[in-house]
Amino acid sequence: MIVTVLYYLITAAVAALLVANIVKSRKWQDEVLYVIVLIPFLLRLLRLK
Amino acid sequence: MSAEASAAVVLAVMAAAYAAAKLFKLSTELALFAAALAGALAGGAGIPARHIAEGAFTYFDIILIFVTATLFMNFLKESGGVAFVVRAVIGRFHRRKAILFILFAFLLLVPGALTGAGSVTVLVAGGMVATVLGYMGLPRPRVAAIIFLIAGLSAAAPPVSLWAMLTAAGVNMPYVGFFLPLLVPCVLLALVTIFWLGRKAGPVDLALALRELPEPPAGMNGMRIALPFLLFLGLVAAGRIWPFDFPILGLPLIFVAAAGLTLVLSPVRLPVLAVARRTVEQLLPLIGTLTCAGILVQVMTLTGVRGLIAITVVTLPVIAVYLTLFVTLPVSEAVLMWGAAPVLGVPLVLLFNTINLNPVVALAGMSVIWPLGDAVPPTAIIGRLTADTVGMKEPYGRFLLECLGPALLIAAAGTLMVVFSKKLAFLAVF
Numbered sequence A: 001m002i003v004t005v006l007y008y009l010i011t012a013a014v015a016a017l018l019v020a021n022i023v024k025s026r027k028w029q030d031e032v033l034y035v036i037v038l039i040p041f042l043l044r045l046l047r048l049k
Numbered sequence B: 001m002s003a004e005a006s007a008a009v010v011l012a013v014m015a016a017a018y019a020a021a022k023l024f025k026l027s028t029e030l031a032l033f034a035a036a037l038a039g040a041l042a043g044g045a046g047i048p049a050r051h052i053a054e055g056a057f058t059y060f061d062i063i064l065i066f067v068t069a070t071l072f073m074n075f076l077k078e079s080g081g082v083a084f085v086v087r088a089v090i091g092r093f094h095r096r097k098a099i100l101f102i103l104f105a106f107l108l109l110v111p112g113a114l115t116g117a118g119s120v121t122v123l124v125a126g127g128m129v130a131t132v133l134g135y136m137g138l139p140r141p142r143v144a145a146i147i148f149l150i151a152g153l154s155a156a157a158p159p160v161s162l163w164a165m166l167t168a169a170g171v172n173m174p175y176v177g178f179f180l181p182l183l184v185p186c187v188l189l190a191l192v193t194i195f196w197l198g199r200k201a202g203p204v205d206l207a208l209a210l211r212e213l214p215e216p217p218a219g220m221n222g223m224r225i226a227l228p229f230l231l232f233l234g235l236v237a238a239g240r241i242w243p244f245d246f247p248i249l250g251l252p253l254i255f256v257a258a259a260g261l262t263l264v265l266s267p268v269r270l271p272v273l274a275v276a277r278r279t280v281e282q283l284l285p286l287i288g289t290l291t292c293a294g295i296l297v298q299v300m301t302l303t304g305v306r307g308l309i310a311i312t313v314v315t316l317p318v319i320a321v322y323l324t325l326f327v328t329l330p331v332s333e334a335v336l337m338w339g340a341a342p343v344l345g346v347p348l349v350l351l352f353n354t355i356n357l358n359p360v361v362a363l364a365g366m367s368v369i370w371p372l373g374d375a376v377p378p379t380a381i382i383g384r385l386t387a388d389t390v391g392m393k394e395p396y397g398r399f400l401l402e403c404l405g406p407a408l409l410i411a412a413a414g415t416l417m418v419v420f421s422k423k424l425a426f427l428a429v430f
Helices: A002-024 A028-045 B003-023 B028-042 B049-056 B060-078 B081-093 B097-115 B118-134 B140-156 B162-170 B179-197 B206-212 B222-241 B251-265 B272-303 B305-314 B318-354 B359-375 B381-390 B396-419
Strands: none
Touching: A002 A028, A002 B060, A002 B251, A002 B272, A028 B028, A028 B049, A028 B060, A028 B272, B003 B028, B003 B272, B003 B305, B028 B049, B028 B272, B028 B318, B049 B272, B060 B081, B060 B097, B060 B118, B060 B162, B060 B222, B060 B251, B060 B272, B081 B097, B081 B118, B081 B206, B081 B222, B097 B118, B097 B140, B097 B179, B118 B140, B118 B206, B118 B272, B118 B381, B140 B162, B140 B179, B140 B359, B140 B381, B140 B396, B162 B318, B162 B359, B179 B359, B179 B396, B222 B251, B272 B305, B272 B318, B305 B318, B318 B359, B318 B396, B359 B381, B359 B396, B381 B396
16 A cells, blocks of 8 residues: 555656646657656546556 | 458558658657557547557556666766766776776666666766776777667666567566576677777876766765665565565665665755756656557557567568568667567567577567667667767767677677577576
8 A cells, every 4th residue: 555655656756747847848849748658647646547 | 451451551551650750850759659640540540549548558667667767877976976986996997997898887787777778878877988988098989889889788688678578568478587688698798899899998097087077076985875776676685585575666666765865875965856857858758759659559459550560570481580680670679769679579579489489588689689779860869869978079970880890799699599599598587
């Protein structure tokens, strides 16, 4: 249970870093790629998958 | 239309979409995604949201390993640990070229072996090792070739070898038994590479090299560097020694623990958030490729293209496969990057399995060859990154020429591992 919670925290931290980098990014291709990469992180955090 | 013809049409559409995307200067990752979308549309699946989500998850665990391992390495570099080790090594062994080369080879192997990414080796240790090699009188293209080739081998080295992990996942084979089949060729070939390309190196100009290398912060010592690695190894070992009494932590959590200890032991306060953000930015091409390759493979499976490729490869004459491995693997890596492993690696391992070869050793042999493609255009991501890091001003072709000899040897060694995989099966013990 503790390990599961820690993994959710790691996922949330990486998702937050991805979002922060989307905001700062100036290249549209990078922004699109960040959004694609973010998909599994958000789905996991929302417990949809 | 037969199932085969239909899959062939979808494959052609995917290839055309990929080529068109590259023509419009899209990155390789987005070109992979465009190919997946075009394939789904051509296969009559529309925009399959469920399959996109499913595919994006394929390598989620590997992405977590990359991010956490690279964070650990970047904390180590920012705390001055890597600079401390490089300065200590040349300070002590600057007159002994052989020992210096052996230590440099290991220094370059560790970051990539732990993270699975050659780019991490180049960024964490490549620049500093290149500085010293430069002061040993080696020309820049040759220095770049040494860094690039060992970075590639470090990415293939255990415990994290992306090509082996992706392919093993694709054939439902556990990632077990790969440690020695990957470690032995990677270490031997790294040593051969540095001694071959560095054979004309002279003694280090110690004063100049030390002046150019970054100064580690006061208070840095060997213990502060060793303890996080000992924690990492201890946690990995504990899970194996006491499998029923010790919780299964997983590599990402173990890397986070090691990164945390690096932070605590750092003699200077590290800008945690800035380093973490830079780490994710640095890894974007890698984790982007993994996510998009996962989506591509999912769509290939949905539309029957993956089956078509698998059947085509499995029915090829084996001799032709052996003789072309040294071309097909690097070229597939140059086009698809890590996506080459699930697309081409999976059917090849199935082929080798059906002809009674050892799939673990054969896959390890292929994993040693794949990274060579990272210097080949159109992508050449790690090749160009190395050239930039080393500060090479010469044409890119000169760097490729320097790589040629050792690269052929690496390709030959990998191919021989595949051919004689059954005789080398004793290596696949853990």
